[in-house]
Amino acid sequence: MQPGRTMSLSSFPQNHAGVIDLQQQVARLQALLEVSRQVHAAVRPEDVLNSVLRIVVRELEMVGAHVTEPSLTVGEMPPEPWDGCPRFALLGKDGGCLTELVVAPGPGRTLSLYEQDFLEGLVLQAGVAVENAHYHERALEWARVQQDLDAARAIQRSLLPQQMTEISGYSVAIRSSTCYEVGGDYVDIVSVPDGGEIMVVADVAGKGLASAIVATSFRSAFRAMALAGLPLAELAARMNQQHYGEGQEARRRYVTAIFLKLNPETHSLDVVNAGHNPGFLIFADGTAHEIAASGTPIGLVPMMEYTSESHAFQPGSRLLFYTDGLTEVFQGDDEFGPERLLATFQECKSQDCTAIPKALWQQLVEFSRGEPQQDDMTALALVRTQA
Numbered sequence: 001m002q003p004g005r006t007m008s009l010s011s012f013p014q015n016h017a018g019v020i021d022l023q024q025q026v027a028r029l030q031a032l033l034e035v036s037r038q039v040h041a042a043v044r045p046e047d048v049l050n051s052v053l054r055i056v057v058r059e060l061e062m063v064g065a066h067v068t069e070p071s072l073t074v075g076e077m078p079p080e081p082w083d084g085c086p087r088f089a090l091l092g093k094d095g096g097c098l099t100e101l102v103v104a105p106g107p108g109r110t111l112s113l114y115e116q117d118f119l120e121g122l123v124l125q126a127g128v129a130v131e132n133a134h135y136h137e138r139a140l141e142w143a144r145v146q147q148d149l150d151a152a153r154a155i156q157r158s159l160l161p162q163q164m165t166e167i168s169g170y171s172v173a174i175r176s177s178t179c180y181e182v183g184g185d186y187v188d189i190v191s192v193p194d195g196g197e198i199m200v201v202a203d204v205a206g207k208g209l210a211s212a213i214v215a216t217s218f219r220s221a222f223r224a225m226a227l228a229g230l231p232l233a234e235l236a237a238r239m240n241q242q243h244y245g246e247g248q249e250a251r252r253r254y255v256t257a258i259f260l261k262l263n264p265e266t267h268s269l270d271v272v273n274a275g276h277n278p279g280f281l282i283f284a285d286g287t288a289h290e291i292a293a294s295g296t297p298i299g300l301v302p303m304m305e306y307t308s309e310s311h312a313f314q315p316g317s318r319l320l321f322y323t324d325g326l327t328e329v330f331q332g333d334d335e336f337g338p339e340r341l342l343a344t345f346q347e348c349k350s351q352d353c354t355a356i357p358k359a360l361w362q363q364l365v366e367f368s369r370g371e372p373q374q375d376d377m378t379a380l381a382l383v384r385t386q387a
Contacts, residue, residue, distance in 0.1 A: 039122075039129040043136050046070065048129045049099065052122060056103055060115055064104040077104050086111055088119055090127040098130050149181035152212065159219060165189050165197060167264050169315075169386045172199075175357035176378040183376035184211025184253075185323050186218055190226040195265060198226045198235075201321035201380050202257035202298075203276065214253040218243070218298070232261050232272045236298070236306040240274065243299030255298040258291065258321050260382075262313070267384065269319070272308045274298050277324050280342050284316035288342060318356075319382040320345050325375035326360060329368050336367050356381040 038055065042048040049067045053074035056065035064075030066082075067090075078085070088101040101123055105111055111119070164172050174187050184204030192198055200222055204211040221242055225235045236259055243250055256276040262269055271279060275297030278290040295306040313319075322341065329336040341360070348359040357379050364377075 036125045039126050040132070042129065043133055045130050045133040045137070046072065048126060048133050050074070052101065052126045055122065056101070056119070060118070062103055063106040066102045066104075067099045068102065069099040075104070077102070086116070086119070088123040090123050090130060092127060092131050098127055101126075146181075149209070152209065153178070153181045159216065160187065161189050165191060167197060167262070169267075169384060170262070170264065171351060171353035171383045171385050172381065173353035173357055174378070174380045175361065176376070177361075177373065178376050179325070179373050180208050182209055182212035183207060184215050185325070185376040185378035186215045187321075187378050187380050188219060188222065190223055192226060192261075193229060195263070197262045197264065198232070199260040199262070199321070199380060199382070200257055201276070201323060201378055202255050203323040203325075203376070203378070204255050205253050205297075207376060211253060214250065214255065217246075218255055218257075231308070232259050232270045233306045233308045235259065236272045236274050236295070237304060240295075240298045240300075240304050240306075241302065244302045246299075251299055254300040257298055260319070260321070262382070267313045269311045269313050270308045271311070272306050274306060275300065277322060277327065277338065280320040280345055281311060282318045282346060284314040286346075288346065313384050315384050315386055317384050318345070320356065320379065322360075322379040323376060325373070325377035326364060326379060328375055329364050330371075330374075331367055331369060336364060340367070351383060351385045353381045353383045356383075 039048050039051050042051050049070070049072055053065045053067065053072060056062050057075040062075065064073060064077040066073045066077050082102050082104070086103045086105070088103070090098045090101060092098050101119070103111070103119065105115075160176060161174060164174070172189065174189075176185055176187055178185070184206060186200070186202040186204070188200050190198045202215070202218060202222075204214045204218065218239075221239055222235075225238055230238065236257070239257075243255065255274075257274045258276040258279050259272045259274070260269060260279075261271075269281075271291050273279065273291050273293040274295055275293050278292050281289045281291060283289070289311075291309065294308075295304045320341075327336055327338050327341055340363075344360055344363045345356065348356050350356065360379060361377075
C-alpha cells in the first residue's frame, strides 16, 4: 500500500467460495474507516461528493466516477448512457435518494466482490456525510440570518424614543414588544416648532421583517410631515396618499394609526384615528370616551380624508393608545378584548404613567397564563398630573 492511499481492494484475492475471510474483513473495515474519515471531514455537500469520486478513482483504481446530482466527474467516463456501469444510490435518513454514484471500472473489467462490498459501504457513509453537510450549511445560513435579525432588532429598538419627552404637568410612557425578532408596530413622540407634541401609535398589517421595513418607512414619512407643521388631519391624508402611491405590495402592508397632538399651554388634544383600534380617553371625573376611526388605514384607499376630534385635557385625565396585540390575547377561545383592556386601564390610577403599561402587560400575562406572545404589542399612555 502506497503512503497516503487507501488499501486497494482490487488487489485482494477471492477464495473459491466467494467468501471474505477474516483477514480480508479486517482490511476492508480499515479501508472503510479511513474513507469514512475523509468523507465526514468535508463540510460542504460538493466537497463530500468530490471526496467520494477521488476515492473511487484513486484508491479503487477505477477509470472514472460520476455523481448525478450535482453533476460531478473524476477521471474519464465512457459516453452516456453508461448502461454497463455499476450504479450505487446515496440514500438519506428517510430512505430517499440524494444522488447516484456511477462507476466506470474500465474496458473488460468488472467489480470484484470486495470492490462491490466496499462501494456499498462507501455510499452508505457518503449519504450520511452529505446530509450532515447540508445540515451544516443550513445551520451556517440560519446563523447569518439570525445575526442579521438581531442587528435589525437592535436598529428598530434604537428608532423608538429612548427618553421620554419632558412635558411640564404631564407624564408619558410607552412600551413595545415584538412577537418575532422585529415587528410592524411603531410608536413615536415628536416635539414640533409651535411647542406642541405629536404622538403616534401605528400597526403595519402582518408581522415580521416585511412589516418592520414598512414601519421604518412610515417613521421617516411621519417625522418629516410632523415637523412640517401640518394640521393633524392633513398629515394623515398625506401619509395615506404617499403610502398608497408606493404600489401594490405597499398597499398589502397598510398601516392602522392613531395620531395625537398635545398643546401643553392650552391643555388641549387633537386626535385622528386612521383605521386603528379606538383610543381610550378617561376624563378627570372618571368618564371614558373611545376615539373611533374617522377613516380607513393608511395606504388602503386613495384620496381618503380624515377628521380630527378635539378635547380639553383636564388635570387627572388619562389617555391610552395601543395596538391590537393587547386585545387579541387569548385564554383558550376567550379573547382579552378591548373591554377588559379599558377596565384594566381605568383601575390603574397612578399619576406615574410608567405604571400603566406595566399593569397592562401583567394583566395580559395572567390572562394568557404565560402563553407565548402571538402578536406585536405596543402602548402609549399619557396622564395630566397637575394644573
